[in-house]
Amino acid sequence: MVTLDTTPIQEWIESLPKNQAFETLEKLKRFNEVLFTDPEPEVGQTPKEVIWTKNKAKLYRYQPYKEKTNKVPILIIYALINRPYILDLYPGNSFIEYLTDCGHDVYLLDWGTAGYEDRHLKLEDYIVDYIPRAAKKVLKTSGAKEITMFGYCMGGTMTAIFTALYQKKLPIRNLILLTSPIDFEDAGLYTKWLDKRYFKLDNIVETLGNVPSDFIDFGNKLLNPLSNTVGVYVNIASNIDNEDKVLNWKLMQKWLNDGVPFPGEAYRQWIRDFYQENKLINDELVIRGERVLLSNITANLLNIVATRDNIVLPQQIEPLNDKVSSKNKTLHVVNAGHVSVITGKRAVAERYPYIEQWITENSK
């Protein structure tokens, strides 16, 4: 048997002078490791317990044994696209960890991964059958009299609809929306690409059943094709010797490539009623026979806009503040993108404390 002893070669490489060419070689080696051989970082590490399940959905309570100094629990509703661990990405870079460490009682409704059998689930099924029950479970588990609802992206749109429908039935004290589209009059490139004349929505839903995550991801990447394809690799290559940046890059890549299928009927409703017909802001959206009036919302409102967001544009978010009846309403504009609004160094340093303080002040 022939064996190749590479030790002399290794020793020879190590004996080479540490010049720039050698550093480049080292960087190339590291770049290769990051792309192909390094293990994926562990995400969603904040301790949690499941307090309720329904179909594929799970309701988590975070750090249940930690002392809760804030009396109003927070229920986070995530989108039907991608996974919610972006809110609990990594220790020290986790919105949920930050809130629980500050004494808040945090719950998250994770929709799970829709199967082919869920292709008939509509958006209204999630809003009427899942969210109110989850809110009741949160109130019961925490023993609280009121609740804070927190929605991110499309989850925020669903949360706003839920609040409009259930404001009088459930004690919703605060409503926090993070880059959540409400007005679809001008959704940028999506308005053009999802035009009824070109985008064959019914054919897509009927053929695919559930819409695959790659299909949705393709549309998102197309918004900025160079930056989202070549740019991400150039970015990591130029920061390959910075371990913090490498870790963040790996975390983001893991999350971006870990999408979930969008239940077919919910996708049809989302594209048709929102992007194509813009029903919500015009009080034309009907959920299980009930008209959704955003003016029914009286909860304290914190509406967060990210100026560099190219997925949900600022003009899609801002009009909500004019529609609601809340006496206490804040439109908070931050210089961030759709994801960097809630993850990364600036989010940890600026956004987390701001949101936490707002919740604390409005929960007394």
Add this chain to the structure above:
Amino acid sequence: MSQSSFDVFALWKEIYNRTESVWQDAIQETLEKKSFAESLGQIQSQYVQYQELVNKMTESYLKQANIPTRDEIANVASLIVNVDSKIDQLEDEFDEERERIFKEIDALKKSVASLEKKLDKVIDLLNKSLETTEEPQTSVAAAANKAVSK
């Protein structure tokens, strides 16, 4: 003297930055064109047609091979989901009923407690009235005793 060297990453970044600044506007302009949306729609239609063909072929093969199709497996899964949702509903109803019973028990406890208080008062009053009726009786009995002894 510094050694001249070749940094592939620096070169890559330089090429990318220059390319991006040149192409960005042109790409963005293209993406915004109506014709682009139209082409995108056509590509989607072709993709859907292809997918439909694959679905039909797969389904027909699975049926011939006597293997359950995706629809059939999904139907079984739906039955499980339905059972899950019924259990969830039962759990909700059970919780509501339990809450109602606990409330009723609490109300019963309160009314029993107030009944006890009322009974205590009645007993107190009875005792007092007994005491007042016993006093004149004892004085009458004493007078009678005196008369008998005389």
